[in-house]
Amino acid sequence: MSGKPVTSVDVARRAGVSQSAVSRFFTPGASVSKKMAEKIKAAADELGYRPNVLARAMITGKSRIIGLVVYYLENQFYPEAVEKLSIALQENGYHVLLFMASTTxxxxxxxxxxxxxxxxxxIILVSVSMSSTLADRCRERNIPVMLFNRDQPREDLLAVTSDNVAGGRLAAEMLLKGNPQRIAHLAGFDGASTQIDREAGFTAALAEAGKSVVARAVGNFHYSDAADATRELFEGDAPPDALFVTDDHMALAALDVIRHELGLRVPEDVAVVGFDDIPQAAWPSFNLSTVRQRLNVMVSTAVDELISAIEGEDRPATKLRIMPVPIPRGTTRD
Structure with a gap:
């Protein structure tokens, strides 16, 4: 062959089939006979042919590309979520373009x-939200938007989250088993729906038990901020004896400060509960009691809902909440 790009016509000629058969072979969801597929694959491999995805998008109006946006990858929940979402989308014949949102x-x-x-x-937005103006632009272009591990009031945006209110209640129940007297809360970013809902469930369960939060500090979902917030919470004469942290990433920072800077015993002096159940939570050095987000269920649900919306199924946008699971380990008292 010359230096010219190999086309589907070249593949069809080499395989002895029609160009439309080659097109069907490379179109997810379409089918050709097994014998024809073998001939087309052999010809394509021999010629080094790959379909031009963007060119096909110009013709069909469908790129089979999903834009996946994540804010930051410091918290290990997000690399795992991005990996699982990417694999699930690829298994359904979609390509993934990963974008990092602004540091704001x-x-x-x-x-x-x-x-x-x-x-x-x-578009899938992982733990970030979007403005109403931008949401309107996506709707005008008939591009479905899925919020993953985040929600906002608009009814035309798909969303899959854990039931974070219920998860906050589960965290409170784990701490209450140890009969704590001074309960503190290490919050994430106050504007996040996950923070708002988890804290609401936590404080509601405490109130039902005749308890309340005596100290609160903000860690903004970052390790260093969470470490500073932990020092703030424990600087008084009557430090907390129980601590709920909105996510595991911050909880690991809290445990490091509590154990290695303050010299306190966990859970004897202070019990700690996180949220997410990232892989590090189960490491023996942390052994963190936490509330598990059922990530596999969240991913499969989000992908199914997004693909249904892309394919034009006539049903309203859904906001689905997956029930989390309590995971008691070594940082809480029975």
């Missing part, structure tokens, strides 16, 4: 504007 919390405007230039079929 919740600012996805510039990156989503870029994503729209790629003629994506759908």
């Amino acid at each position: 919390v919740g600012d996805v405007e510039p990156v989503v504007q870029t994503i729209l230039d790629y003629r994506v079929d759908g």
Whole structure:
């Protein structure tokens, strides 16, 4: 062959089949006979042919590309979520373009504007939200938007989260088993729906038990901020004897400060509960009691809902909440 790009016509000629058969072979969801598929694959491999995804998008109006946006990867929940979402989408015949949002919390405007230039079929926002103006632009272009591990009031946005209110209640129940007297809360970013809902469930369960939060500090979902917030919580003469941390990433920072700087015993002096059940939570050095987000269920649900919306199934946008699971380990008292 010359230096010219190999086309589907070249593959069809080499395989002795029609160009439309080659097109069907490389179209997810379409089918050709087993014998024809073997001939096309052999010819394509021999010629080094790969279909031009963007060119096909110009013709079909569908790129089979999903824009996946994540804010930061410091918390190990997010690399795992991105990996599982990418694999699930690829198994359904979609390509994934990964974008990092701005370092300003919740600012996805510039990156989503870029994503729209790629003629994506759908967008997944992992733990970030978007403005009403940008949501309207996506709706005008018939591009479904899925919020993952985050929610916001708009009814035209798909969302899959844990039932974070219920999860907050589960965290309170684990701490209450140890009959704590001074309960503290290490919060994440106050504007996040996950923070708002988890704290609401936690404080409601405490109130029902005749308890309340005596100290609160904000860790902004970052390790260093959470370490500083932990020092703040424990600087008084009557430090907490129980601590709920909105996510495991911050809980690991809290445990490091409590054990190695303050010299306190966990759970004898202070019990700690996190949220997410990231892989490190089960490591013997942390052995963190936590509330597990059922990530596999969240991912499969989000992918199914997004693909249904892309394929034009006539049903309203859904906001699905997956029930989390308590995971008691070594940082809580029975």
